[in-house]
Amino acid sequence: MDSVKLKFVVIIALCFGVIFAAPADSKHSLIVSSTESSNRETNNSLKINSDVPRIYQMHVKSNISNRFARTTITSKVRNIVTKSLEAVFSIVLPETAFISGFIMEIGGKNYTAYVKEKEEAKKEYEQAVASGLGAAHVAVSVRDSNRFTISVNMEPQSKAAFYLTYEELLKRGNGYYEQVINLHPGQPVKDLRVEVLIAESRKIVDLKAPPLRSGNEIGNENADLDPRADLKIIDDKTAIVRFNPNLERQKQLAHLLGTNEDDGLAGQFVVQYDVERDPNGGEVLIQDGYFVHFFAPTELAPLPKHIVFVLDTSSSMEGEKIKQLKEAMDNILGQLHTNDSFSLVEFNTNAKVLDLNNPNASVWYPHESNAYNYEEHSDEINFEKYTFPNAYLADSGNIKKAKDIVSKLIVRGGTDIHSALKVGLRLVELANSRKIDNINRQPIIVFLTDGDPTVRITSTEDITYKITTFNVGLRRSPIFALSFGELVDKEFLKKLAFLNAGFTKHIYEAADAALQLRGFYEQISSPLLANVTFKYGPSVTSLTKTNFPIHFGGSELIVSGKYGTNNLSLPIIKGWGAAGDVHLQPLVIERPASNIERLWAYLTIKQLLELKEVADTNMEKKIKKKALDLALRYSFVTSVSSLVVVKPNSTDAVETEKASSQDEEEDYDDGFDRFGGYQPPANHKQQVQGGEPTPTLHTTLRPKLPSTTTVTSAVAEGSSKYKLLVTALPWLKNVLNMNGILNLPSGGYKLGLNETITDNVDCLKSPIFLIGHCSLLHNCPHVHSLLTSLNVYNRHACILRNEYAGVCCPDKLFYSLLQL
Template sequence: MQRTLLWVLLGIGCISLSSARLIGSLVVTTETPQEDTKNAAPTIATSPQIYQMRVDTNVSNRYAVTLVTSKVRNIGDAAQEATFSVVTPDQAFISGFTMEIDGKKYKAYVQEKEEARETYDRAVESGFAAAHVAASARDSNRFTVSVNIQPASKATFYLTYEELLVRKDEKYEIVLNIHPGEPVKDLLVQVNIDESRPLKFVKTPSLRSGNELLKNNPNLDPEAEITNLNETSAVVRFNPDIAKQRILAESLGGKEKNGLSGQFIVQYDVARDPEGGEEDEVAEWLRRWTANPMGSARVGSNPILVVLFDLNNHLFLAYAFCFLKKCSFCSWKLKGWKTPVLVSGGHFVHFFSPENLTPLKKQVIFVLDTSGSMSGVRITQLKEAMDSILDELKPEDVFSIVEFNSLVKVWDVSTIRVSYMEGEDPYIYSDRDTTTPATQVLPPSFPATESNIINAKEVVKQLDANGGTDIQSALKIGLNIETSNAIKIHQPIIVFLTDGEPTVGESNTERIVSSITALNTLKVPIFSLSFGDGADREFLKKLSLKNQGFSRHIYEAADAYIQLQDFYKQISSPLLSNVTFRYTDQASNVTKSNFPILFGGGELFTTGILRDPSIVPPAVEAWGVNGPIQLQPKVFQVSGNLERLWAYLTVRQLLEQREVAEDKTGPTQEALRWALALKYSFVTDVSSLVVVKPNDTATVDTVDAAESFSPSFKHRTAFAAFSPMRNFRPAIVPTAAVSYSSHFGFPILFSQPARDFLRPAASPIQPSSLHTFIPDQHSVFTTSPPSLSKIPWLGTVRNTNGTITVGSDAYSLDYDPSVTPYSCQNSLNKANGTCLQLMNCEQIYPQLTDFDTFKKYFCKLDTAAGVCCPDSPFP
């Protein structure tokens, strides 16, 4: 098995060791390098004790904000290193971190990157120390802080992260990872749900290990307390005592002394009216008109035909056609189906999850890797999963089975034989002369009849793992099956599974993505599954993002076949295709508004800014089982902070665009740099977390994780971006080592319990490290705030003490993390904005041509000079 290393270099500021500035480093790796073991410090017998841990999650309109609080005390006679480690969901953004040590608080803030390469060139010559950490949950990230605590002293850590809950299998799921590493006397998890719609249900299934999908186990029942406050709100409390924690720890496969190590889950859904909306006045008009189509049906003084034509001429024709045909689709449309739009504070979010719809007929093309690396357990698990998946096909569906290794084979399900084959087998695992069909015919997809399903299972039994991996040819043939298929009424879907990288034919993954995307003129969704650690996940993610699909990782474990089944269930029931949210000109900064498919049990959503909250977005258009439809939204005024939801989704989608962008310094990167992540304090691939000690500020910036270098082993820590562990979020903290790294990729390699973190670095940082610069794989360290040199006239008005005078008062230009931004109305073009310190609004610099112009946009932040920074980061 390929050895995998995860390296993270981190900055350390000084609290009590010295009044001078100290910057050192910590390297996080899955195994200690041989060259560093000679400096390893002895393991300290007594670890600091966690005496209280709380996890508080507040959910409003599907947006979850979680605060993790951990209180630690040093009960030993010597200074000890305590580690605060939190596993966060893969799609969550960390948005706040504070340490409190001996009554003093050190709050983090987010800053963008600058001059990373130059700093790296200085830094790589410096030494570093090593420590070992472990991951304990799939599809997650880990944030870790190590800090020295004096004898009889205490430390408190506060970490906040945010995420938009995604509906799957007809429910929302809040996953809270609990890994204190020891039994905790005071352990409390509380989830507060406050939705705009009535709650359909709230439940807490069995605890999970985080590494395997298991059925509900009565021994892992959290016995959580669920209190329904009203029809839209509920509180869930999980408060196990030490005895219960030990029982749960053992049931999860751990040791009692290590405490609870697993996932606490809260599941819920909101009630939806039949077909997803409410009946309205137009529906009443339609019913009366269809009862007497030759009459002049009216509601009040409104004639039905005028109203319908005013709404949309083709909408009237669709209703008329539906009535004449007397189809079942007509009754659905006559229900006046509406989709809920939530509006608050000038922002809106549009949730779209219709129910009781007849699924689209689908064409599923399975493109399955049967190369040599799939042999053994993998091919067995694939066969088990396919046996179950084939049973999920509906009689009206059609399907094809394409297997590929060095050769690409298309099976004729009706005869249980290969009817089409392409490629050459350089490994000579098979006799091409005897296996090549005498007549090469690319078969169409086969109806999912009972007999064909039985035959398909026989095909799956015959799959044999050998040879290389010709990915490009396999996908091209899969697309050719779709375009040659005689049945055009089915929604095509390609399910592509591989466990490796291309080794036969085209091996350049960028060229494969480009050629397949160009060939996919009909925009067939490609859903990619990476199986095991050998698959190139970044390649598969990009392939799917560019082809209307998404990728998932199948972890190599005993439950791999269950993972495959669960993935297929998510895409097995397409309800609508080409779903488009259309808005008026009053809506701006709208996130993604066109979606290729809506699957049953799922939900689509888009969000944006409304210049006039009274304006109702006009319609949602889609294609259903009986043709085109148009759905009218209904607006609800709600409480809650929709602005943060909008910001989260905007940044998340921009990062996805960045994944597939050829030039990562282009518009997507620029938009992020325009302070979205800075204003909302989201830690992302292009921003960094910084902890400030009074009078001693250190910043960490990030460089592009996609840049390609070939550093030596010692310097490889600076470029972990080449592995799937790329979601690192660096930080500098006083007397602390901080890491935030993705554990999406290697759950099997990181199996140690969280207790293993509570140990000192192998080589403690010494005061001799003063003024040393050490970068991580995307980080640089500086000792000053962003430069104001881009405002040349500033030097002529700056006072000798570094302030500027506006009116009769002097305001500081130095960075002050304690100030609080607020809304202002004197931004560019007299638009609304946010009052930020001058160095945090670089986009306004070109407008500040002189001091008088600056004063037009000036706003005060206590004693700091601020400007009214534009809220809209996009032109």
């Protein structure tokens, strides 16, 4: 009989959420664990819990190559008592990580996990339960949504080992890369070791291992928590960092971190470093047909900015929250640069732009009397009747006035998020037209709230749509959303920020909330470029995101893709900087490099999953399938895939290979060329059921054409552009009138086949993405297969110069994410 009783199917489904810090009262939120500690007995000078197996070895080994980290955690346990015990292996992953491998070694046998589609994995679990097998489906809380947990029953005097591998792209912030490794064995471990091997393509600089962190709260670095890591520089581009605390040091660190010494070390081991930079166009690395482009220019002056703080003072901010907000604003206002400008918006039931020179003259919107009054109103209230103060220069006098006003804010009323953000964007519009000192400033909205909308427009979908619409019509301002408390709708804020070129950060209600906000602001305090675009040669395909509304100093933009048989040509980066238009280019393309293909897959999956959350319903399934196909091909556990652990030889390992093979075929035959033009696939065949075509992955269901047509020479029926257009959009030929005019709900419009319109007009509701630009139909071929009828087209139509029918066209480079 095996030394461990093992009869189960375990499915680990990870739901990736945002984890910023652990709650103040949670001492076990960062876990690489066997189990909790209780009754103890002495053994070799260690107090060991007799109810849990003993961890005799825990090794964490991370290999970082080109900022891409592959980390393996090994935990070996022994049941030293004469009764069966449960061993639990649990780990909280970095929020950006994907699990890519898991093996259990039980009784001399290996049990290897594999990745399956989440719903399929769930069915497998349910079948195991129905057949009488013991099964465990791991449930996770919101806060612990990145947690991986599995347990086995161990026979007396037996051993078990767990090996978990995860991968992540290290994010650059504040001028360095940072890898955070969560450690909490739950007991002192005789052989506890962390080893981080860094192999970069450029010279490593500023390598360090800062003091250990609790993971719960941000604070000043405590020198007593110095890990005393061994930093060994192999050469300019290679280094090894080792952390190997003995039992006594583990107890000291546990005490300093505020946990029970007998529970062992509980904290975060951190490695920070940066690399030497190409000061202009960044560095491009290539390997086997894949490339990655790292862009972090060092010689650009910061853009002056106009930052609008939108502050929630509704009743739910009562107590500690409003106190923390005031402390945070006191810190942040002090960090503004002298050539910046700023505005303050307070909101509750109504919104008010704070007048620094005469606070009593500040006017509430949309009800002018005071914060308490509430009445329904049309969304089309004319802003012209409201006199809002200009933005204020960030000089010492105005900062002092602002701090004084913020310190006197009081809480009251409901939460009108729509009016608050609309007022904030109106201030951006006014600042752009008034231009203090004739300086163009980069607008930024920092929006802080602790609750759901409760006043006037309460639909989060409506607020997202209306605010994004209003923002499209301006010089687009990024919106950064910060949330307080557990009642806030994080998904709403995430979508709102994503669609408005920003991001979200949850601020936990701990003693360090002000520091959390301050740390967030440091990330966005120095914008360097706006409207950044990466342009690559014609051989490049399957690009990740190439357009970035804003780039901040200390961070990094990353683009990855595939290139053809020819050498990759040097890309061009365009943007708007402090001195005007900027054109940059890398100096050299470097080879060889490792991990580039997996890095590309990682980035692509991440961006597909983001796109899935905001895409139209008719595109969500296709985006999900693309993400799932890649996750299966590269064995990444994501929000659309799960790990399944079963007994050896009871599953078919060929399944993943089959998915990979099928995906390769789809890669080249999806009906789109790599430049956005439609080309019918060579194997394009319609399947017929009951006389009607049924759509397949690449086949579009189109209406039956009538036997006659009303199109005349008014649309140049014989022209090549017309033929191509009606081939791609066969319904179009039957809805044009005798004069070649397309009738839409708002009137009749021309196709403009012979027109060249380069107007940069933003629009909403492109066929795959909420935001796009209005383009003539023939100039946006990469969405033709999605416009299956006049009704579908009407949902995405837009008008150019009041006379031409267009379509809301997504960026074709971003669209290439769907054409892998």
